[in-house]
Amino acid sequence: MSLIRWDPFRDIATLQDRINRLFDDAFPQSQTGQPGGSEGTVSWQPVVDVYETDATLVITAELPGIKKDEVSVEVKDNVLTIKGQRVQHEQVGEANYVRRERSFGTFSRSFNLRYHVKPEAIRARFKEGILQVEISKPDQEIAKQITVKVE
Numbered sequence: 001m002s003l004i005r006w007d008p009f010r011d012i013a014t015l016q017d018r019i020n021r022l023f024d025d026a027f028p029q030s031q032t033g034q035p036g037g038s039e040g041t042v043s044w045q046p047v048v049d050v051y052e053t054d055a056t057l058v059i060t061a062e063l064p065g066i067k068k069d070e071v072s073v074e075v076k077d078n079v080l081t082i083k084g085q086r087v088q089h090e091q092v093g094e095a096n097y098v099r100r101e102r103s104f105g106t107f108s109r110s111f112n113l114r115y116h117v118k119p120e121a122i123r124a125r126f127k128e129g130i131l132q133v134e135i136s137k138p139d140q141e142i143a144k145q146i147t148v149k150v151e
Contacts, residue, residue, distance in 0.1 A: 044086075044103035050111065057135045059111060064129040065102075073124050073133055078113045080122075082131065 048061045061082055063071060071084040088104040113135070121136040 044105060044107050045109055046082075046107060048109060052137075055137055057113070057137065059133040059135075061109065061131045061133075062129065063126075063131050066129065068126045071126065071131060073122070073131075075113075075117055075119060075122060078116060079110050080113055080117075080133070080135070081108060081110045082133070083108045 046061045046063050048059055050057070050059050052058070059080070063084065066084055066086050070087070071082065074081045074083070083106070085106045086104050115138050117135055123134045125132045
């Protein structure tokens, strides 16, 4: 039997993420950021992946159970915002639930962009609950060199 040295910092990031999710699930916040809130107003955030290619910035969001017309993508002051709402369609009484893990209500995710984006440079596709937003990067401005005369 071999001994394995215990490293308390090995999975600290994973542990912290799990603890944060535990508290987020136990104490949801309303749209105003206050704990609690009435049903349907609890904010939730879909998971996203953000990555860059040479020509584009791509944001992919998982939006299961949401229809295309329930999602909007806006850009203002170099901030891209994805908003929407997941509606609970089935009517099940609270007393009938054994376990309830899915969240319903409105959501909003915002992303700061490092450059000014023209609206025509944005393409969004929604297929099978996945929203993919592609933002074309602007052409790089060529630095202009100025000669300074020393007197």
